[in-house]
C-alpha cells in the first residue's frame with residue numbers, strides 16, 4: 090500500500106512526525122467562543138497559537154483566487170489521474186457511500202473532482218472559510234459549476250454530500266450580538282446548500298457560554314434551529330447535529346443532549362444527527378466489539394431514534410475510551426480498531442448514508458517534507474469497502490487488523506500516558 094511507502098521511519102521522518110504529533114494534539118476541535126480550556130502551560134498556549142496560524146493558512150488556501158493559486162493547487166490540476174477508481178455501490182453487499190472531507194480550495198465546485206479523485210462515493214466540504222466570519226457570497230458560476238460537476242461525476246448532492254459548518258458558530262451563544270453573528274453565518278450556509286442542491290448540513294451543536302447551564306445551551310440551540318428552519322422555508326435542507334467528544338464545555342456528547350434538542354424542534358423533517366465514531370468513543374460510547382457496538386446503536390435508537398441518523402464521520406480515535414479528547418486517527422490504527430468499522434459497514438442502519446473520513450493525511454514524503462497525501466483516503470475508502478461482507482474471523486481480516494494496530498501502537502501508548510497523567514493529577518486535586 091502506498092500508505093506504508095510514505096510512512097518512512099528514517100530520522101528526518103521521525104522529526105517531522107514528532108512535529109506532526111504536537112500539531113495534531115492541539116488540533117482537537119474547539120468550539121469557538123466557548124469557554125476556552127485553560128492552557129496547561131505556556132508551551133501549550135504557544136502550540137495552540139501555531140495551530141491557529143496553520144488553520145488561517147488553510148483558510149487562505151480555501152479562498153485563494155486563481156491568480157494566487159499555490160503550487161499545490163497547480164499540481165493538483167496536473168495529476169488528475171484518479172488515485173482510486175470509484176466503487177459501484179450497487180455491486181457492494183450493502184449500499185455504503187464512503188468518502189472523505191475534501192478541499193474546496195478555489196471554489197465549491199472543486200470538491201466534486203477532489204472527491205472523485207480519491208474514489209469517494211460521498212464527500213464533505215466547507216461551503217466557505219470555516220475560520221472567518223466575513224465571506225464573499227456564493228458566486229453564480231461556482232454554483233453552476235458545482236451542479237455540472239455533480240452531474241458529470243454522477244454524485245447525488247442531495248444525498249451524498251455533507252457540508253461541514255463553520256467552527257466559529259456556537260448557536261448556544263447567550264450574548265445577543267454574538268448569537269446574531271453565529272445565526273447569520275449558519276443561515277447563510279443553509280442558503281448555500283439550497284442553491285447547490287445539497288440537503289444535509291452538518292454542524293457542531295455548540296458549547297455552554299459564560300455561566301450558563303447545559304440545559305439553557307440546549308434550549309438556545311433548539312430555538313436557533315427552529316428560527317433557521319422558518320427563515321429558510323420552504324427548504325429541504327436538514328440540519329444535521331454532530332455528536333461531540335465532550336471536550337471543555339461542548340454539548341452534544343451524550344445522546345440525551347441530541348434528543349433534548351430534537352424534542353424541541355417544530356419541523357422534525359429538518360433535523361437529523363451525524364455520528365462521528367471518534368467523538369462517540371471519546372465521549373464514552375464503546376464501539377469496539379460487535380456486542381458493545383450493537384448496544385450503543387440500540388441506545389441511540391432508544392434515546393434519539395435511528396430515523397434521525399442521517400450521516401456518519403468515520404474516524405478512529407488516538408485517545409482512549411471516555412477520554413473526552415477529540416483526536417482523529419487513521420482507520421484501524423486507534424483505540425477503536427478495525428473491528429468497530431467492520432461492525433459499522435455491515436450494519437443496515439448505515440446503508441445509504443453519506444460516510445465521511447476526517448482522518449489525518451499529512452505524511453512525510455521522500456524529500457523529508459510533510460504534505461497532504463490523499464492516497465491515504467483513497468486506500469481507507471477501499472479498505473472500508475472491502476470489510477463489507479468480510480468474515481471477521483478470516484485470516485485476511487485478522488492480518489489487516491493486526492497490521493493497522495501495530496502502525497498506531499506508539500501513538501496510542503503516548504496518548505494513554507497523557508490520559509493516565511491527567512487522571513493522576515485530577516485525583517491529587519480532589520484530595
Ligand SMILES: [Zn+2]
Nearest residue numbers: 253292293331
Ligand atoms: Zn465536526
Ligand SMILES: [Zn+2]
Nearest residue numbers: 331365402447
Ligand atoms: Zn466529525
